Amino acid sequence: MIRGVILDLDGTVYLGQAEVPGASAFVARCHAAGIRCLFVTNRANRTPAEVAEQLRGYGMPCGPADVLTSAQATARVLPPGRAFCIGEAALLQALTEAGFTICEERPDYVIVGLDRNFTYEKLARACSLIGAGARFVATNPDRALKLATGVMPGTGAIVAAVEAGSGQAPLVIGKPGRLIMDMALAMLGTRPEETLAVGDNLVTDIPAGATAGMPTALILTGVSRREDLAAASVAPTWVVEGFEELWQIISPTSN
Numbered sequence: 001m002i003r004g005v006i007l008d009l010d011g012t013v014y015l016g017q018a019e020v021p022g023a024s025a026f027v028a029r030c031h032a033a034g035i036r037c038l039f040v041t042n043r044a045n046r047t048p049a050e051v052a053e054q055l056r057g058y059g060m061p062c063g064p065a066d067v068l069t070s071a072q073a074t075a076r077v078l079p080p081g082r083a084f085c086i087g088e089a090a091l092l093q094a095l096t097e098a099g100f101t102i103c104e105e106r107p108d109y110v111i112v113g114l115d116r117n118f119t120y121e122k123l124a125r126a127c128s129l130i131g132a133g134a135r136f137v138a139t140n141p142d143r144a145l146k147l148a149t150g151v152m153p154g155t156g157a158i159v160a161a162v163e164a165g166s167g168q169a170p171l172v173i174g175k176p177g178r179l180i181m182d183m184a185l186a187m188l189g190t191r192p193e194e195t196l197a198v199g200d201n202l203v204t205d206i207p208a209g210a211t212a213g214m215p216t217a218l219i220l221t222g223v224s225r226r227e228d229l230a231a232a233s234v235a236p237t238w239v240v241e242g243f244e245e246l247w248q249i250i251s252p253t254s255n
């Protein structure tokens, strides 16, 4: 019996600005059946309020508390301290709200997220601070972002530069790591075995859910295709074409 659903966003609930067909109806059915939905994204450059506003635009009942970004997860997983941050306003806001002090010198952490104003100077400072003992943390490892206009470098591309320059590997908070999923479970108040992790990415969403002990569903609305399954490191529990099929799996009346 599924009591909670963790939904990825990009490629699962929306594609660019457009809703994936059936997403709102699925969330409404879940709510009517007493199944709570939480939206969990690796992207760290938008606040939960901004994401919730987009989802409400599709008619989904959703507030900031229904959204967990890797920025939020980073801010809550780490004990607060001084942080040098490569990232955008939403990440800085999440860290500041959680009690972190953003600084350029003597930080406890170097925290790396998506930063479209990334420079060699920031890279050099990050590597030097990590060399001096600051803990290297990455909000997520996604190397590329698929947009309607094409592919652009993601957080993982910046993380890879810092990793190469510092010679150290980061603590990764987002999917496919389990830290963000454990936090999502705590927010839902459900046990892993009664919580379904849903996503479009075989490399991130499915391993993240499986590692945290959840059943998983790959939805074929985004990046991964059925032919990618053979090479996947972790097989999803279910593979569905869309939300109607997904509902048939978890509907309380169907089992």
Ligand SMILES: [Mg+2]
Residues within 6 Å of the ligand: 008, 009, 010, 011, 012, 199, 200, 201, 222
């Ligand atoms: Mg996705």
